[in-house]
Every structure is written in C-alpha cells, then in structure tokens.
Amino acid sequence: MEHHTNTHETKAAKVQMPVQQNNLSIPVAIVIAGMFIAGAVYFSSNKNTAIPTVVGNNPVVNQQPPKVDIGSLDQMAIISGSDHIRGNPNAPIKIVEYSDTECPFCKRFHDTMKEVMDEYGKNGKVAWVYRHFPLIQLHSKATKEAEATECANELGGPDGFWAYIDRLFEITPSNNGLDLNELPKIAQYIGLDVNKFTTCLASGKYIKHIEEDTQNATATGGNGTPWSIVVAKNGKKYPLSGAQPYASVRQLIELALQEK
Amino acid sequence: MVIQALQKVFQKPLYVILALVISTAVFVFAVWFPNISLIVKIMGHPGISFSEKLDLPISLLGSIVTNFTLLSAMYTIAIAILFGVNFSMIIYFLHRRIVDVKQNGITMGFFGIASGVIGMGCAACGSFLLTSILSLFGATWILSFLPLTGGEFGILGVILLTISFYVIAKQIQNPAVCSS
Numbered sequence: 319m320e321h322h323t324n325t326h327e328t329k330a331a332k333v334q335m336p337v338q339q340n341n342l343s344i345p346v347a348i349v350i351a352g353m354f355i356a357g358a359v360y361f362s363s364n365k366n367t368a369i370p371t372v373v374g375n376n377p378v379v380n381q382q383p384p385k386v387d388i389g390s391l392d393q394m395a396i397i398s399g400s401d402h403i404r405g406n407p408n409a410p411i412k413i414v415e416y417s418d419t420e421c422p423f424c425k426r427f428h429d430t431m432k433e434v435m436d437e438y439g440k441n442g443k444v445a446w447v448y449r450h451f452p453l454i455q456l457h458s459k460a461t462k463e464a465e466a467t468e469c470a471n472e473l474g475g476p477d478g479f480w481a482y483i484d485r486l487f488e489i490t491p492s493n494n495g496l497d498l499n500e501l502p503k504i505a506q507y508i509g510l511d512v513n514k515f516t517t518c519l520a521s522g523k524y525i526k527h528i529e530e531d532t533q534n535a536t537a538t539g540g541n542g543t544p545w546s547i548v549v550a551k552n553g554k555k556y557p558l559s560g561a562q563p564y565a566s567v568r569q570l571i572e573l574a575l576q577e578k
Numbered sequence: 579m580v581i582q583a584l585q586k587v588f589q590k591p592l593y594v595i596l597a598l599v600i601s602t603a604v605f606v607f608a609v610w611f612p613n614i615s616l617i618v619k620i621m622g623h624p625g626i627s628f629s630e631k632l633d634l635p636i637s638l639l640g641s642i643v644t645n646f647t648l649l650s651a652m653y654t655i656a657i658a659i660l661f662g663v664n665f666s667m668i669i670y671f672l673h674r675r676i677v678d679v680k681q682n683g684i685t686m687g688f689f690g691i692a693s694g695v696i697g698m699g700c701a702a703c704g705s706f707l708l709t710s711i712l713s714l715f716g717a718t719w720i721l722s723f724l725p726l727t728g729g730e731f732g733i734l735g736v737i738l739l740t741i742s743f744y745v746i747a748k749q750i751q752n753p754a755v756c757s758s
Contacts, residue, residue, distance in 0.1 A: 422647075423644075423645060426644060427644075430644075456727060539615075542612070556616060556619065556620075557613070557615055557616050557619075558613065558616060559612035559613050559616075560612045560613070560641060560644075560645040561641070561644045561645045562613070562638060562640075562641050562644060562645060563637060563638075563640035563641060563643070563644045565637040565640060566634060566637040566638050566640065566641070569630075569633050569634045569637055570616075570634065572630075573620070573623075573626060573630065573634070576625065576626070577625075
C-alpha cells in the first residue's frame with residue numbers, strides 16, 4: 319500500500335515538473351506582447367520616428383528627424399502659392415495629402431481624391447493640396463518621379479502638374495515597378511516639351527523641395543503613405559492615415575464643414 | 579483531436595461569445611490602428627453628435643479592403659480569429675483548472691499576437707510598427723530585403739497562433755494527469 323502511494327507521488331511529481339519550469343513563460347509572453355501592442359499604439363499615435371527622406375543625389379540614406387515637436391499637426395507647413403492645389407484655393411476645406419508615387423495605396427487613394435474633387439471640388443468646398451513623401455527605403459524610384467512632377471509643374475503650370483501626376487499614377491504598377499524611361503514619355507503624352515523636361519529632370523533642382531515636403535510630413539506625424547491632413551475653415555486639423563474608403567473621407571469632410 | 583477539443587470548448591455558448599468578442603476586438607483594433615488618433619479626436623469632439631461620432635469609425639472598417647493588400651487582409655483576419663479561439667480555449671483551460679499541463683501553447687499564442695501586431699499595417703507603405711521599431715536602430719533598410727517588406731511578421735503571427743491552437747487543443751483533449 320505504502321509502496322503504491324510512493325509510486326503515485328513519483329508520477330505526479332514528474333507531471334508537475336514542466337509547470338515549475340515554465341511558470342514564468344506566460345507572464346513573460348504577456349509582458350512582451352503587451353509591450354509590442356503598447357508600442358504599436360504609441361508609435362502610431364504621435365511619436366513618429368520613421369523618417370524616410372531624400373538627401374541630395376546620394377543613395378538611400380536614413381536620417382534622423384529634425385529636432386522639432388514631432389507628430390504635431392500644427393507643424394504642417396502653411397499652404398502657400400508654391401503648393402500644388404487642385405480646386406478652389408480658398409475652399410473652406412483643404413485636404414493636404416503627402417504621397418509617394420510608387421506606393422500602391424497612394425495610387426488607390428489618388429482615385430479616391432479624384433472622386434472627392436468630383437463631388438466637393440466642383441462647388442468649391444474642397445481643395446486638394448499635394449505634397450511629396452517618397453519612402454525611399456521601399457521605393458527608390460519615387461524621388462525621381464516626384465522630381466518629374468515638379469518639372470511638369472515648371473513647364474506646364476498647375477495643369478501640367480496634375481495632368482502629369484494623374485497619368486503617372488495611372489500607368490505605374492507601383493512598388494518601384496515603373497520604368498523611369500517612361501517619365502519623358504508621360505511628359506510627351508501630356509504635351510510638354512520633352513527636351514526641356516529631360517534637362518529639368520537631370521538637374522536635380524527640386525530635390526531640396528521634395529526633401530522639405532518629406533520632413534514636413536514626418537513632423538506632422540506621418541509615418542507612412544498616403545498621409546493626409548484635413549484642414550477645416552477654422553484651422554482645425556484632422557489626421558487621416560492610409561488609403562481610407564471614400565465613405566470615410568466624405569464623412570470627415572462633412573464633419574470638418576461643420577467647423578465654424 | 580482538434581475538432582473534438584473545439585467541440586468540448588464551444589459546446590458552451592459563453593465560450594463562443596467570448597471568442598467572437600475577442601476576435602472582433604482584435605480585428606477592429608488592427609483596422610483602426612493607423613487612425614487611432616483621429617478616432618480619439620472625433621470621439622472627444624463636443625460639437626459632434628453621437629451618431630456622427632459612430633459613423634466615421636464604422637466607415638473606417640472598410641479600409642480592410644482599401645488599405646490592405648489581399649495577403650495582409652487575410653493574415654489580419656486569420657490572426658483575429660485565431661486569437662479569439664485561443665483566448666476562449668485558454669479561459670476554458672483555466673476554468674477547468676487544468677494547470678498541470680505544458681504551457682507552451684499559451685506562450686506561443688502571446689508571441690503570435692506580438693508578431694502579428696508588428697506586422698500589422700500597410701507594409702508596402704511603411705505605416706506599420708516594424709518601420710518605427712527598425713528606425714530606432716537606423717535599420718529601416720532591412721525592409722527592402724524582406725520579400726514581403728515586413729508582411730512576414732503577420733504570417734509568422736498566424737503560424738505561431740496556429741501552433742498555440744494545436745498545442746492547447748491537444749492538452750484539452752489529453753490533459754496531463756496522473757496515470758495508474
């Protein structure tokens with residue numbers, strides 16, 4: 319009898335062993351998972367540290383962000399005459415979009431914004447402001463394409479800019495899939511002087527401007543593209559991250575229109 | 579064995595509801611993730627009616643179609659479902675006081691969620707946590723060498739949660755007990 323009891327205890331002890339060995343594994347796993355989730359919320363809210371940026375003609379370089387109040391919508395550069403504005407420049411609602419021409423979601427959101435302008439642009443309620451935010455770690459061609467849109471602006475004015483970028487988004491397969499030899503062809507397609515366009519593109523004179531846009535996107539809290547800021551008439555700003563559905567953009571515009 | 583374990587757990591409606599609630603919560607979190615600050619701002623706005631406050635977050639759920647690739651949408655939904663099921667099974671486990679079991683499955687489940695969270699977001703556009711983590715070390719260039727530019731972590735999350743699910747199901751079906 320006693321022997322039987324001992325045998326039972328021995329077996330039970332063998333079963334209990336793993337519990338003692340792993341008794342910290344669940345708390346540790348929970349803590350790590352919690353840290354990741356908390357970090358996700360923290361980084362996605364307003365403490366952006368990712369700064370994909372362009373530096374001169376150098377290859378991909380990852381710079382530290384400027385020492386400013388990172389993640390504040392108030393850091394948004396004032397909308398000025400140097401911006402690319404589609405629609406009524408005095409519209410009560412302005413949607414400032416920071417975009418990357420090789421991002422597939424920007425391509426999708428470009429169509430959404432065209433839809434927005436069809437509904438709200440024609441009656442002058444919404445203006446679309448386009449700024450550059452090439453994510454060069456992911457899309458090395460995006461900076462050159464952004465330069466191309468600036469050259470189109472130089473040669474064709476605002477109409478040239480918008481015609482060029484519409485066509486670029488239309489034909490690019492995204493994710494660095496566009497052959498850069500297509501850039502002069504797009505210029506030709508929309509009726510620009512190809513020789514002047516090629517000279518402009520080779521000069522690299524708009525790189526600084528693109529860099530400024532990129533840094534401003536990061537300063538306002540953008541850590542991915544498309545990154546948009548809806549600005550109401552009273553100056554109140556609403557952040558919108560990603561290629562959100564048309565219904566969401568529409569509702570945000572309606573809310574912003576209520577601001578006095 | 580897995581099916582039998584599922585039947586054992588989900589024959590009680592409470593565990594079904596629990597799994598549904600948790601799965602929905604994880605899915606909603608994943609989809610709202612890029613716009614949490616916007617949602618907070620709208621919810622705290624005194625001049626917006628309650629129904630309008632609800633409209634925007636609900637419409638943002640549609641971004642599972644517009645702001646996700648097919649692959650990332652699939653693993654986001656899979657992570658949400660697997661997490662809900664795992665959670666319910668763990669609660670069943672704890673409720674039945676089956677404590678003398680290997681806890682690897684539970685641990686694996688939490689690592690799965692952690693991995694899934696890292697991979698959440700728009701991998702192609704850098705708006706996900708991994709970008710931020712890597713940038714802390716100046717190592718965002720690593721993303722360009724990953725075939726799925728970070729989506730691998732979402733897939734890893736699905737794999738870990740599946741292993742967790744299997745291990746827990748096995749333990750529910752064959753709990754470690756004293757044999758004669």
